Amino acid sequence: MTATVSSTPSKPSKQAVPTLRHVPPGWIGRIIAALATAAVLAYPLVSDDTYYQNMIIISLVFAIGASGLNIITGFTGYVSLGQSAFIGLGGYTIGVLATKFDTVSPWLWVPVAGLVAAAVAVGLGLVSLRSRGPAFVIITVAFLFLMQQVAVNWEDVTGGTAGLLLPLPTWGIDVINWPFYYALVAILAVQLLMTWWIRRSKFGMGLIAIREDETKAATIGINLPVHKVAAFVASSVFVGMAGAVYGYYLTFIDPLGMFAILISVQIILTLLVGGKATLWGPVLGAFLIEPLNETVNNSLGTLGGGNARLFLFGGLLMAVVVFLPNGILPSLAAFLFRRSREGKAGLVGARIETGGSLESLRKHVTVTEARATDTTPLLAVTGLRKHFGGIKAVDGCSFTVPRGSITGLIGPNGSGKSTVFNLIDNTIAADAGTIVFDGEHIEKVPAWGRAHRGIGRTYQITRLFAEMTVLENVVAAQRSFSLTQLGRPAITGKEAAEASEFLAFVGMHKYRDQKARALSYGQQKMVELAQVLMLDPKLIMLDEPAGGINPVLIERMGQMIRELNSYGKTFLIVEHNMPFMLDLCDPIHVLARGATMASGTPDEIRTDPAVIDAYLGDDFTSTRQDVH
Amino acid sequence: MTQFAQNVVLGLLLGGVYALVASGLTLIFGVMKVINIAHGAFLVLASFISYTLWSALGIDPLLGILVTSPIIFAAGWLTYKVAVEPIRTAPMTSTVLLTFGLALVLEGAMGAIWGNNSTSITPSYAEESFSVAGLFLPKVDVYGLLVAIVVLGALALILTKTWLGRAIRAAAVNSTGAELVGIKVSSVAALVFALGIGAAGAGGAIIGVLYPFVPGSHYLWIARLLAIVVLGGMGSLNGAVLGAVLFGLAETLTAAYISPSWATAVPYLVVFAVLLIRPQGLLGSHLRQDSVTA
């Protein structure tokens, strides 16, 4: 393959002579998927081997379970070991209803099972909103065992440990498995369709943002509870239906079989092996793991059986976590992608462009003309307090940010500046104090609400969504929230254009399609700024915008701030770079030990003895050359 | 009234044994931020080893702790070096899955070596009790409590009074900083992991006398241990003790005054309730949310 130097990060290009190597992996994948689907659909018609039919049926159940799990775990990043609870719930729904209403066909209850699973998922979602990471995993396990206990103890309804029986199917012996088989295929198809749609929608983008950095996602306007609960529902509704079909297939539903932890383990193993956050990964995983499971159980003679299966599952789980954490499909995709990029220069070394002017942005940015009569501050904080155990990070801090100003916040390290930012945008909750933004008290408003009202901020240590591209990062910001909006495509043409312009403004347009994790620190800072601009905020809070970037960029930063300010954007900036600040900001507040110790114009601050004593130092002189 | 007192006494004694076993789990989490789902499996492994020592060599299980604990300690060290250390930097959920896999592998191994038949260790004092003021205190529980006190006391001493303990606490709070001041964090981590598992090993010997066990028993134990550690506050040794005692009481009193069939649901309800209402547990500390970790 000839080495080509390309400066545009585009998809792998077709060479002059298309060989298999150069067919985009996407198409190969699609062909394989189509063939496999045809094979699965045709199988019962050509063979009445019930052993393989059974294997496929069970594999389909796991494929659906893992596909559902993919939404909450793969997309949203919440690892759940309780997925088999939804299978159990589906099984019990059909069991309970079929035994109560034995004149009606049990098939009627399959959609009901989906609704029951979804309802419980809503409950579980609401209840676990505050838990993250390992605490969440533990809650899902506890949830699974609790469901088992309820099934055992609620005897009147569930039959207790004796379980429930479903009527034997009455259709002919030759087609005995067909309804179950095709019902599951249909459910899997719908599940995959939903997964595909989610990935392409704003909802899916929000989920991935949550996975990458939940707190950051909230500050760019993503409504966390709605996203998370909806993800839960999506991950459970078809799994419940599959559970109902599975229960009907077994004809017997009992607590131990329906709520088994090993099924949850197999589901998560399936997802991990196949590849999280891919469309076909769960399906591939299911059709690898389940046949392997049955083979190990019976074809290894005395080495097989229950203990061998434990070794298999346990060993595979450990091996996947250590060696193949991304799963087969993503690893394959990464491998192929790398091969296609061999010899090409990356973009990372290119210079950041000087950027466009803001004129073109006028149509994307709300321009606020300063009104002479409007003298109320845009932001007023009073008596803010935040203690971390014995440490008083912020202790009675009060200041105002006048409309249309570029206000500065300076102070020694540890004076609480970043914490104040975090309190204002609700990255952390204040212990006491009031925050009035644009005339409204926002102490009780969650982070995304504050973003919707017009507060945007960047972080001292940049926080971007590593797995998303630069463009996706910028578009992820949501100015407002509505349920219908979730259904729209992830990136509309209009949004892409808008984001591109913001990126051009900050000089990062060439990096549009790069994954954010490939960027350098300075580049990330620029992208974060574009992200914030996408929110079209009234108040832009910058946390050390000049830190860690080269002087030319610092200058550019100052220019950009002034330009945006001329359109009526208010700024609140935290910085240590004194010349930068004294040149740019008015007024300036000085923070020390968690409280405001001085406020005033740059000149006043520069000459204030208390400030000099606490922060600037006796020999401080501010000249344009004095830049470190 | 004596019946209530009897139930309370039983609950407290049970709590003592739970505290011994839970201490290792919370220690491992506190220092390494690893939730060791395989803790229950090591516990059952210790029970099996104690059983073998007892049935083949006639060694009393409680005395046998002197042999069993070091064996389990070594197993813990090995496990850390081989399985846990490679993924030290991975997110916490990876270690949860890894240790879950390990628990399954251990279960399979125990089943292959010892079989799935119910096993119990039955020294003569297994069915005897001390009689105090009209209440009966099962001997095994009392011995278990004594062992728990000794082991927990030793752990506490190590953590607070020795250089090793300081190194452990430093590594727990800031491993990069600890490296910078000369603490070899990987060795400390392995040691802590092994210590925690070793404590479980001591508990396993006692538990093997208290209850019959099979390889699959580890699920029941890890559910309980997680509930206790979550209740007390993950990472807090004092919390584990407090949580264990409260938990033992809750189980006993539920079985006595509500219904035995709900007694085993108690762990899961506890976990749920605590993680929702007070996620840091009774004595645990809140992690700062503004830190940039996933």
Added chain:
Amino acid sequence: MNTFGRSRLRALAAASVLALGLAGCGTDSAGPDPIKIGASLPLTGQFSQPGQAALRGYQTWEAMTNESGGLLGRPVKLIYKDDASQQNIIVADYNALISRDKVDLLVGSYSSLLNLPASAIAERNRMLFVEPAGGSPKMFKRGFRYLFYSQQATADKTGLAYANWVAGLPANIRPRTAAYPTIDDPFAAPSVEAIREVLEKAGVTTVYSETYAPDTRNFDTITNAMKAANPDLVVHGASFEDGVGMIRSMLRAGFRPHWLYQTTAPSLGQQYADAIGPANTEGVVFAISHTPEANTPGNAEFVAKYQEMFGEPPPEDAADGFAAGQMIAAAVKGVGRIDQTALADWLRNHTVSTVLGDLSWDDDGRPEGEFLIGQWINGEARIILPKQYATAEQPVLGWQPMGAKS
């Protein structure tokens, strides 16, 4: 991924292919056209102990049948699989036995929880399904035509002989109060419930009745509560571990009810005695479907053969498995060919002599016999009821534990 990682990926792929390839290699059958009999049993997992015993019962039957010339002039060959006590595995196993191994006949697994889904597969395929265990009454309420049980009675009837005997004792000996702790499982609970009904009608007052979860380990609280209620008789619905656990807990608490009946645990022979101490077994009553000493048809030969093959006397579950084999053999001989429907009809209309006694069934495949009642006397399990099979002259009146074993 660097080359090292890439090779790992290849290794993983190769391993998967290899494992899947193994699926293609089945077990080969030897011999001239044998009759293949398929079973899936829990050889590992929760039910591994009785599952292995049942397998041995089948194997003893296979050996003895082949020694006497086989069935219809053909040798029999047992093809078995391990379902690891898991429902989704047993479903796969029976499907495999039917469609891949193409067995001629099926025989069942252990435990109602496994046999319920397995029997549905057999019924769907219209194949005879004789199960050696799985006595939950639910099994027989489905209107199945191919299902039969190779024990004397379903779970709810196992203790009736004992209950009736207690009810018939003279008033000065008969227990006045009773406690009914039971594990929540489909076998023990119905058994205890049925006993309780009979005894309550006979005037025995119930002072304690509680169900505990199957994974309960700590019985001290239950024991404590029972001790406070002070019953004369304790009827304990148990499987194995909890049966042992409860007794040890009772001993610790110094609670010695005058009479003790337990399901399942005491029927497991030496293992039970070792677990609670042989001296503590004296007087414990239980229901059992078989003992090696029972005076039932063909029992002596069965016990001898089992002893020869496995070096110890057969546990109850093995005998149940053997009886299942005997039923199948009787039906095949009676019908003269392997015709599943004819075999089922034959069983419905005939009585079969087995090592458990004479067995017969109603329309739903439910057996219509009576369980044996056993009691531990002088460190041995003897039969006390019904009188015609009794191996002890006189039942011991009450539980007499001698304290802890040394």
